[in-house]
Amino acid sequence: MRGREVVLSFIYTRCHDPRECPLISAKFGRLQAALRNDRTHLVEITLDPQYDRPAVLRKYAALFGADAARWSIGTGAPDAVLDFAARFGVQPLEDARGSFIHNERMILIDAAGVIRYASDDAGWNPAGILAELRALQGGAGNPLARLDLALSRAAVAICGNAVAGFSGLADLAAFLLILCAFGWGFYRIGLAIRRGT
DSSP: OTTSOEEEEEEOTTOOOTTSHHHHHHHHHHHHHHTTTOSOEEEEEESOTTTOOHHHHHHHHHHHTOOTTTEEEEOOOHHHHHHHHHHTTOOOEEOTTSOEEOOOOEEEEOTTSOEEEEEOSTTOOHHHHHHHHHHHTTSOOOHHHHHHHHHHHHHHHHHOGGGTTOOHHHHHHHHHHHHHHHHHHHHHHHHHHHHHO
16 A cells, blocks of 8 residues: 555444444545545454354445455454554454444545554544545645534544544634624623623
8 A cells, every 4th residue: 555645544344333433444435436536445354253254244344335455344364453452553352242332433544654643533424534634635624624624523522522522623613603602691791790880
């Protein structure tokens, strides 16, 4: 994949929480559809290599419409796979039910192999990643989509994953509207107090 931008994430096929691995794979599907004839490659690596063997991953890939020429879902020897994930800060913990607790890290790697963007929640939006990719490729990435992605990332960093998936621009606009409403209300109260004295 040298010479290509890579969008990398970590999933496992037995994940049943629709806000986690299935959501990441669905977003990869949207990226794949938007990246037609593009030099970007999508990569998902399993965090459950004992179960997620090639036949299981082929079925999972088909479920999300992965085109092997543009989207790879990989596995391997358990130690090698988990060591690879750990290099990117992903260290899954198996719970009593056999599910894995892990962060939803998504990494954007440029054509030279340099990590350019990382997100630790499932709340990233494909439009923002597409804008980042276009900017990396020397094109005009949508500045509003890039700003929205940056604001969403900042909100998650400040507030935690509870705000993951919200739109940074919409949240900023709502915050400013609320701030203006409170400011106007305090101004009116101040005027009323001043007239009363």
